[in-house]
Every structure is written in structure tokens, then in C-alpha cells.
Amino acid sequence: MELPEVTASGEHVSVAADPGHEMCGGTLAHMDAFVKRLSARLGAPPPMGDQKLVYYWLDEEDFQRRSDCVGFAACSRGREIFATTVPLNHELVHGVALHFGASKPFFAEGLAVSHEGLGGSYYTGVEFSDQDTQSMLLLNGQDLRATSGGYERAGAFASYLMSTYGTDPFLRIYRDVRYKSGLGTIEDAFLSALDTPLETVISEFDEGFLCTKTAYDFKIMECDAPLVEWDGAEYLIDRELSCDEPDVIGPFDGEIVTHQTIDIEKEGLYELRMDGDERPSVDMWTDFDINLGLVVRGVSLTGCGPCESAARLATRKGDKPRSTRLSPGRYSLRLHGNATGSNSLRFWLKRIAD
Structure with a gap:
């Protein structure tokens, strides 16, 4: 992959932009502050030095080939982020969450969606999917992305867990449930972290959590x-x-x-x-x-x-x-x-x- 050199560097994030891309005056400071604030909230060390996040801001043309983000408009691999827009807090969340290892996509994307903020959009009242929550727990990343409203439902569920039971219990589940874990491991993780069966938690969420994305996002910035x-x-x-x-x-x-x-x-x-x-x-x-x-x-x-x-x-x-x-x-x-x-x-x- 031919990728641009770093064009701007902050304390926690470096940006490598294709020619012609210019960030607004407060963007790099915003990304640095977001990473620092999120790291503190999650109890993760903020990436610094040679562990700093590298944000590749690429042209839309030929983006898929250069980024290898197959089927996605943006993605992250390790501490490297690939996107055609800036800033994209969603991918910065994934960078901070590297500290906790690779969880199931439903929890990884839920963490990102619930903390990504409102972005630049004037309207952000997206409804989440009405698909059965439990059926989404085991979806791989591609299938979750392909499910209409799937990311929003993952974000809503993550927000519900953290708002109801606390951030630390959610992160305990996040760490205990690995990318290839089955339903049994997820059930054990919920019972251990929340002292409540998974089925009960899902039932309470499905029946009582009626927030839109604008409302359930933690809006930490x-x-x-x-x-x-x-x-x-x-x-x-x-x-x-x-x-x-x-x-x-x-x-x-x-x-x-x-x-x-x-x-x-x-x-x-x-x-x-x-x-x-x-x-x-x-x-x-x-x-x-x-x-x-x-x-x-x-x-x-x-x-x-x-x-x-x-x-x-x-x-x-x-x-x-x-x-x-x-x-x-x-x-x-x-x-x-x-x-x-x-x-x-x-x-x-x-x-x-x-």
C-alpha cells in the first residue's frame, strides 16, 4: 500500500493526509483531547510516543485498495486508522480499545458507537435496529455492518449496560468475551460481571431502552x-x-x-x-x-x-x-x-x- 507521510502530529494522534486535504484549525486538538478523555474514562493508557495512533486521511478514489478496508468506508488495524473524512471518533475509540483486546464485534462496535459523539451532522436521530438483540451477539463484523441499524443497536446496548451497571462491569464483559467466543462464554461473562443472566439483561433492554443515537451517545466532547x-x-x-x-x-x-x-x-x-x-x-x-x-x-x-x-x-x-x-x-x-x-x-x- 502506498500511503502518505505524517503531515501533522499531536500528543496522541498523528495525521497522514493525501495532498489537498487540510484539517480545520481545531481538529487535531479535538482528536487529541478525545483520545485523552476517552482513555481516562475507560481506564486505559492514552497512546503516546511510538504507540501513538496514526490516522491516514485518504482520497476516496482507490481508497479500498490502498486501505484494504474491504466493504467499509473506514476501518482501523491496530493503531492505524484509514478514512476518507476527518475527524472520525469512531475509529479513535477502536484505537484506545486496543488495550482491552479483541472482543466480539457487537461489543467492540457498541463501545465505539456509544462514544463516537455527534460528529459534524446537524441531524443525528438515527433509530436502532428492531432485530432481536441476542441474535446479533455472535455476528461477525461484516454481517453486523450489513444489518440495518445493527451498529446503532450495538451502541444502544453498550450505552445501556454502562449507564445501568457501570463502565467497569461492561469492560469486564468486553475483556472476557473474545472475538471467537460462543454464546456460553457470553452468558458466563454477564453472570460474572453483572450477577444477572444475559437473558434478563436483554429482556430489560429490549423492553425499556427507547433512546435514539443522539440521546444514548455519551457525548464526552x-x-x-x-x-x-x-x-x-x-x-x-x-x-x-x-x-x-x-x-x-x-x-x-x-x-x-x-x-x-x-x-x-x-x-x-x-x-x-x-x-x-x-x-x-x-x-x-x-x-x-x-x-x-x-x-x-x-x-x-x-x-x-x-x-x-x-x-x-x-x-x-x-x-x-x-x-x-x-x-x-x-x-x-x-x-x-x-x-x-x-x-x-x-x-x-x-x-x-x-
Whole structure:
């Protein structure tokens, strides 16, 4: 494989990019911080020195041959990551998880999906598969990937286990269940780590865990970002967003984002509207056009609490003013823009009368 030389290097991640690929100003720092924060959360040593993760950012053309990521748009092998976009936290999770060895794909991908964050997407409310959980435990990587919603269900199950029983018991299962383990080994691992039969855990998950990806992701970067100050009544977001700024992350698939957090002190009805748009706000999901893959210029709020409080409020240029009820708590506040061109953002967040 002909691969590029390292073009940028941080404390935990080095990037080797094909010619013409330029990271936004805050991307390398974001990847370093993500790896450091995730390592601390999982109790794994952060990769450093000659164990640093190497991220190969390659052209889409001929990517499969050069990366050997057969059937995948990105993959990792050991401490090497291959992708056509940057950053991709999912693969960074796999790099950190090398410390725990090779588990079954359902647990390995579950760990990655539940910690990868919201990426650059404006909309991330993907539902997970309704396929029987137990039937997915033994799937190989290719079959899990080919199962519609399979990765999302793996992520939901991993998030459920860590939220309900704790991160350490989940990691004990992760270590005890090896790549070629059978169902009996998985059942023994659950009983040993959780003191609860696998069948019971799956039944409780299937019946009671109704989170979307946006809600169950641990959002370890989005929800631990700088906190903005406001009076709780109205807040003006006024910014020209550019890829070269030091807090801007991207370019993902052409999107750029910034991460901040904001506290909602009082329960109530809140709205997001573009400055100068005098139309009445409508409910968040009224006539909502997902437009997956569309680069947008806008603002999104996502709750940082447990699933039942992970509300979402967002609007963008070309959309209506949006409103929804928000509970008290901390929220991720992300600004969205295009990696190229002008991104003049001027939006209001306001608390409105019920």
C-alpha cells in the first residue's frame, strides 16, 4: 500500500493526509483531547510516543485498495486508522480499545458507537435496529455492518449496560468475551460481571431502552465543552464561522462545527430563530426535513442528561424558527457550517411564554 507521510502530529494522534486535504484549525486538538478523555474514562493508557495512533486521511478514489478496508468506508488495524473524512471518533475509540483486546464485534462496535459523539451532522436521530438483540451477539463484523441499524443497536446496548451497571462491569464483559467466543462464554461473562443472566439483561433492554443515537451517545466532547454565559431569557449567537479558526472542527464530509455548552435553569418553552425572521416558531418536529448529508448553516442544542431528558432544539438557514420544551440541565450547543464558503451565523435562543 502506498500511503502518505505524517503531515501533522499531536500528543496522541498523528495525521497522514493525501495532498489537498487540510484539517480545520481545531481538529487535531479535538482528536487529541478525545483520545485523552476517552482513555481516562475507560481506564486505559492514552497512546503516546511510538504507540501513538496514526490516522491516514485518504482520497476516496482507490481508497479500498490502498486501505484494504474491504466493504467499509473506514476501518482501523491496530493503531492505524484509514478514512476518507476527518475527524472520525469512531475509529479513535477502536484505537484506545486496543488495550482491552479483541472482543466480539457487537461489543467492540457498541463501545465505539456509544462514544463516537455527534460528529459534524446537524441531524443525528438515527433509530436502532428492531432485530432481536441476542441474535446479533455472535455476528461477525461484516454481517453486523450489513444489518440495518445493527451498529446503532450495538451502541444502544453498550450505552445501556454502562449507564445501568457501570463502565467497569461492561469492560469486564468486553475483556472476557473474545472475538471467537460462543454464546456460553457470553452468558458466563454477564453472570460474572453483572450477577444477572444475559437473558434478563436483554429482556430489560429490549423492553425499556427507547433512546435514539443522539440521546444514548455519551457525548464526552460535546457535553464537556466551554460553557457560555447567558441570563436564561435570551442569547444571541453571532459568528462568522471559518474552517481555519482554532476552535472549529472538520471538515468531516464538508461540514464544520464548534462545541460549547449552555445551562437551562428553568423548565419551559424555548425557541431558536434566525435573526430577522419574524415568523411564529413551530414545534421542533413539525414539517421537519431531515435532509441527511446536506451541509447546513445553523445551530443545534442537544441535552446532556439521560435519555428521557435528552431533548433537541435546532434550526438553520432556510428553516422555520423552532421551539420545544426543555428541562433544566446542561445542553450541547453546536454551531454548524460549510467547510468552504461563507458561514455568517446570527441566531437567537429565547425562552418564550407557554
